[in-house]
């Protein structure tokens with residue numbers, strides 16, 4: 509029945525990035541998001557940033573949360589406005 513590949517837009521992909529990084533998605537959804545990332549340089553950049561950031565936070569601040577606004581500030585400097593990919 510579901511032979512057609514699922515499509516996601518940038519908004520949907522952005523929403524799923526954290527779940528993807530945490531390995532919380534089903535294999536089908538994961539594949540769909542990864543497919544989008546390959547086609548979408550902007551989402552890929554956000555994903556790579558999110559992944560690096562999560563790793564950084566986990567390593568550097570095991571018992572602390574990241575400073576409020578730090579992520580947003582870096583995203584802004586990179587020219588990536590977080591969740592509003594296409595607007």
Ligand SMILES: [Zn+2]
Nearest residue numbers: 517518548551
């Ligand atoms: Zn995208």
